[in-house]
Amino acid sequence: MTFDSSVVRRDFPVLQRVINGKPLVYLDSANTSQKPDSVITAIDHFLRNSYGPINRSAYLLASEATDAYEGARAKVRKFINAPQVHEIVFTKNATEALNLIARSWGAANLGSGDAVVLTHMEHHANIVPWQMLAAEKGFEIRWIPLTPDGQLDLSDLNTLLDGAKAISFTAMSNVLGTITPVEQIVSAAHRAGAIAIVDACQSVPHMPTDVQAWDADFVAFSSHKMCGPSGIGVLWGRESLLDAMPPFLGGGNMIADVKLEGFKCAELPAKFEAGTPPIVEAVGLGAAVDYLTSLGMESVRAHEVEITAYAMRSLKDRYGERITIHGPTSPACRGATLSIALEGVHPHDVSQILDQENICVRAGHHCAKPLMRILGVTATARASFYLYNTESDADILTDTLVGAFDLFGM
Amino acid sequence: MPGLEDLYREIILDHYRTPRNRGELPPPARMAEGHNPLCGDEIHVYLDVQGDTIVDVKISGQGCSISQSSASMMSAAVKGKDINDVLALVKRFKQMMSIEEENADTTGEIDTSIKLGDLEALQGVVKFPVRIKCATLAWNTLVQALESPER
Ligand SMILES: Cc1ncc(COP(=O)(O)O)c(C=O)c1O
Numbered sequence: 001m002t003f004d005s006s007v008v009r010r011d012f013p014v015l016q017r018v019i020n021g022k023p024l025v026y027l028d029s030a031n032t033s034q035k036p037d038s039v040i041t042a043i044d045h046f047l048r049n050s051y052g053p054i055n056r057s058a059y060l061l062a063s064e065a066t067d068a069y070e071g072a073r074a075k076v077r078k079f080i081n082a083p084q085v086h087e088i089v090f091t092k093n094a095t096e097a098l099n100l101i102a103r104s105w106g107a108a109n110l111g112s113g114d115a116v117v118l119t120h121m122e123h124h125a126n127i128v129p130w131q132m133l134a135a136e137k138g139f140e141i142r143w144i145p146l147t148p149d150g151q152l153d154l155s156d157l158n159t160l161l162d163g164a165k166a167i168s169f170t171a172m173s174n175v176l177g178t179i180t181p182v183e184q185i186v187s188a189a190h191r192a193g194a195i196a197i198v199d200a201c202q203s204v205p206h207m208p209t210d211v212q213a214w215d216a217d218f219v220a221f222s223s224h225k226m227c228g229p230s231g232i233g234v235l236w237g238r239e240s241l242l243d244a245m246p247p248f249l250g251g252g253n254m255i256a257d258v259k260l261e262g263f264k265c266a267e268l269p270a271k272f273e274a275g276t277p278p279i280v281e282a283v284g285l286g287a288a289v290d291y292l293t294s295l296g297m298e299s300v301r302a303h304e305v306e307i308t309a310y311a312m313r314s315l316k317d318r319y320g321e322r323i324t325i326h327g328p329t330s331p332a333c334r335g336a337t338l339s340i341a342l343e344g345v346h347p348h349d350v351s352q353i354l355d356q357e358n359i360c361v362r363a364g365h366h367c368a369k370p371l372m373r374i375l376g377v378t379a380t381a382r383a384s385f386y387l388y389n390t391e392s393d394a395d396i397l398t399d400t401l402v403g404a405f406d407l408f409g410m
Numbered sequence: 411m412p413g414l415e416d417l418y419r420e421i422i423l424d425h426y427r428t429p430r431n432r433g434e435l436p437p438p439a440r441m442a443e444g445h446n447p448l449c450g451d452e453i454h455v456y457l458d459v460q461g462d463t464i465v466d467v468k469i470s471g472q473g474c475s476i477s478q479s480s481a482s483m484m485s486a487a488v489k490g491k492d493i494n495d496v497l498a499l500v501k502r503f504k505q506m507m508s509i510e511e512e513n514a515d516t517t518g519e520i521d522t523s524i525k526l527g528d529l530e531a532l533q534g535v536v537k538f539p540v541r542i543k544c545a546t547l548a549w550n551t552l553v554q555a556l557e558s559p560e561r
Binding site: 349352365 | 413541
């Protein structure tokens, strides 16, 4: 069912780069992904032929640009199986989508005595907006802890949800790779009368997404992690919730009428898209959705399970106890994001040594400082694989780590 | 492309493996905490200052080989020294890290006759710009500790 990643790799111009006679080994896709030719071409073609304003003018370019922008929205709807196209709101990124939920839904619905449930494995983008709002509104933030193998510890879920108005959680950890049981958590939330917000930043690029099967209320993700350009993100929300919410940013495009006495909001989705939106970026995102769809998200997931199993096995076979891979051990319940710790070698030094072989990994706290503290580390080196990574990439990673042990081994 | 040997000099690895002046000092010793927000490195600098002299210094925290070895070398270089000499050394070190000019408010001459000794080994870091913050973290924290009151 899976594809040949060495063929897929050829679709990505930057991966053809040779630096100092060696190939580029890009293992930082959990951070941001590379872009295929088709996305680059779609953006180039749009800018050369059809770029114009959306929604405001009668001339041909404006109508072509509007079709392209709205066409991207329709593609995204289908990709995540959202019920209605006007429930898809384009934002700047997932961070803005999560802030939109907190500032609009949260500000209208949360007060002192209320509670919001988060987890210990959240990205700062799904922590700080809630902390900012809690400081103003005085609601409580409750935390779902982790099990020793990096899963969510759901044993007290119902107690945590008791009296809570919302739960906001990641579908896949950007540090541990853990895939969380979205449907189970959403249904527990609904039984408790809470809405469920899913940070799908790490899952949408890597596996099939069906927001209706999840039965979630809001879902947020970013284009740049799924082969699309940076500068655009997606918020999907239930129509009934979006309709009832106050607008987030005010300005052009989001109004139906403005008088000196006040304004009237536009219909969805324009209500939440104030100002000139990321038009070019939307076209690129649409092309990225087409690209991923042509490969098939089931196949993307199957490839990543395979490459994860291969990389984990290679690292463990070679280095045994001297290497720790944080998070779940079974590739079936994790994504292709490997946070590794080498005995006696700091993650920064690991990434520096890997850079000598053009291996791109991220060293740091991955915008998840609470999780880092729970893991008892200040940083990890994170190698994250995607559809264009091959077994050869994993081999180069495994081989190059020898140098880190040689230099720092005590 | 600069090689790893420019960065990981033997003396740096030595200070990383066997850091000098590791530990803490009890109050009333001064203390400051430094963070590198990008990578999560943490350094705590403890100072026992008597009159104008840094009588004792201890370093704790976690970080990469560059931040830890820089802290260790710094502690060895400032222990027992006069505060004014230490501040001149901080300037000289930052100049080597080629960031002194950017700080418009740090006026005054840089005394280039100051000997850096082992610290010269950190010169290679300049070729790896993202690591400069690792090397200067301990020094910025030292200045903070000097400016802090006793606890
Ligand atoms: C789980 C998760 N949530 C949110 C974000 C924020 O995404 P962005 O920076 O694109 O807004 C990220 C990206 O690092 C992420 O991994």
